[in-house]
Amino acid sequence: MLKVAVIGECMIEIYNKKKRxxxxxxxxxxxxxxxxxxxxxxxxxxxxxxxxxxxxxxxQMLEFINQQKIETSxxxxxxxxxVGLYMITTHEGERSFLYYRGSSxxxxxxxxxSLDKLKEELLKFDMIYFSLITLAIMSEKGRENxxxxxxxxxxxxxxxxxxxxxxxxxxxxxxxxxxMYSEALKNCDVFLPSFDDEKELxxxxxxxxxxxxxxxxGTKETVIKCGKEDIAYSSGSEIERIxxxxxxxxxxxxxxxxxxxxxxxxxxxxxxxxxxxxxKAKKVAARVIMYKGAIIPKKKKKKNx
Numbered sequence: 001m002l003k004v005a006v007i008g009e010c011m012i013e014i015y016n017k018k019k020r021x022x023x024x025x026x027x028x029x030x031x032x033x034x035x036x037x038x039x040x041x042x043x044x045x046x047x048x049x050x051x052x053x054x055x056x057x058x059x060q061m062l063e064f065i066n067q068q069k070i071e072t073s074x075x076x077x078x079x080x081x082x083v084g085l086y087m088i089t090t091h092e093g094e095r096s097f098l099y100y101r102g103s104s105x106x107x108x109x110x111x112x113x114s115l116d117k118l119k120e121e122l123l124k125f126d127m128i129y130f131s132l133i134t135l136a137i138m139s140e141k142g143r144e145n146x147x148x149x150x151x152x153x154x155x156x157x158x159x160x161x162x163x164x165x166x167x168x169x170x171x172x173x174x175x176x177x178x179x180m181y182s183e184a185l186k187n188c189d190v191f192l193p194s195f196d197d198e199k200e201l202x203x204x205x206x207x208x209x210x211x212x213x214x215x216x217x218g219t220k221e222t223v224i225k226c227g228k229e230d231i232a233y234s235s236g237s238e239i240e241r242i243x244x245x246x247x248x249x250x251x252x253x254x255x256x257x258x259x260x261x262x263x264x265x266x267x268x269x270x271x272x273x274x275x276x277x278x279x280k281a282k283k284v285a286a287r288v289i290m291y292k293g294a295i296i297p298k299k300k301k302k303k304n305x
Contacts, residue, residue: 002044002269003125006034007146008134009106010050010061012085015252015293022087026064027294029133029165032255035068035295036262036284037129041269047071047125051105051112053082058105068295074121076112081105088254088293099169101137109134110142110149122149123156127269129261131163132197135180136170143180150187161190163261166197177201185217190268192261194225207232211239223264223278225257231282233274242278247286255294260285 008030017023031048038046048070052058054077061083062072084101101107110118122128128150135143150160162184171177178201185191191214198205207224211234214222224232230241263284267277288296 002041002127003047004034004037004041004044004127004129004265004269005047005049005122005125006030006037007049007109007128007130009084009101009104009109009137010048010065011083011101011104012057012061013088013294014085015088015254017292023293025293025295026061027255029131029163029258030129031065032258032294033129033163033262033265034070036259036288037266038069038262039298040263040266040280040284044266044269045071047073049074049109049114049118051076051078051081051108053077053103053105054079055082058083074114074118076108076114078105078108078112081108088252104137107137107139108142109138110145111139115145119149123153123158125153125158127159127161127265128153129161129163129265130184131165132177132181132184133165133167133170135184136167136177143183147183147187154187154189159189160187161192161261161265162188163257164191164193164197164201165257166201168200174201182217185214185219188214188217188219189221190265191219191222192225192257192264193222194227194257195229196227198224207239221274223274225260231278233278235274240275242275242282244282247289250289252292253289254292256285256289258294259288 010026010028010031013025013027014022034046034048065072082103084104087098089096198210211222221235230244232241260281264277264281267280
């Protein structure tokens, strides 16, 4: 059975379902990826690695994660902490967020009791996935511990996937964010950035410059999500592109990139080609953005399935 470890922060999600009616659920960039990865790669073990509190919302979150058929064997619970919260507002399908994560237990990632266990057990996984948001919420010591594990894991044959989700408010400075990003790419096999994040973080970039930078750090496979433009990818010396069909209506773009990443990685782990995996990921993301919120209802099976 394939084993995938996903590292990050799951949060309370609140979004406007109807006029003056809000729905509360749970989501977060890497957690969203884990959900859609599991839905595509059903016969796999997906482990979500985070830290929560011991309060009611933290326990509800763990229950929700497990309901998605995702394991939480390495999750520590801290007495004086809780989980973060964000609220989605949308305008013509594009979303913006309000965040409340001051007491988030996930900031203690790779500092808690499970660290010794993680040092050993993560070496037994097929893939480890994390994002720049994951790194941004962690302490410097926590990041140091994570990178040490990733170095050893890659030597053991574990694949590492990374998304450069850049959220300026999470970083002390742009230089600090760039430093984390660069360290991540040194320990990365599959790079899944979005062009918009790359542009915001590095300024005047091109598809070629993004791929060249990733190659320079030793990344073997890069897939660039370019919004409404064609998806670009490279796993060698050439850069290829896949056409992106424009959707006339978008309900909520929350989790578009996360669901793409999850479906893409699942398809690659199934042995599909990069192009086949991108096409699968596009279908999943296209369905996700037709719903409000990050985690959409599971697709119902047909009677003859």
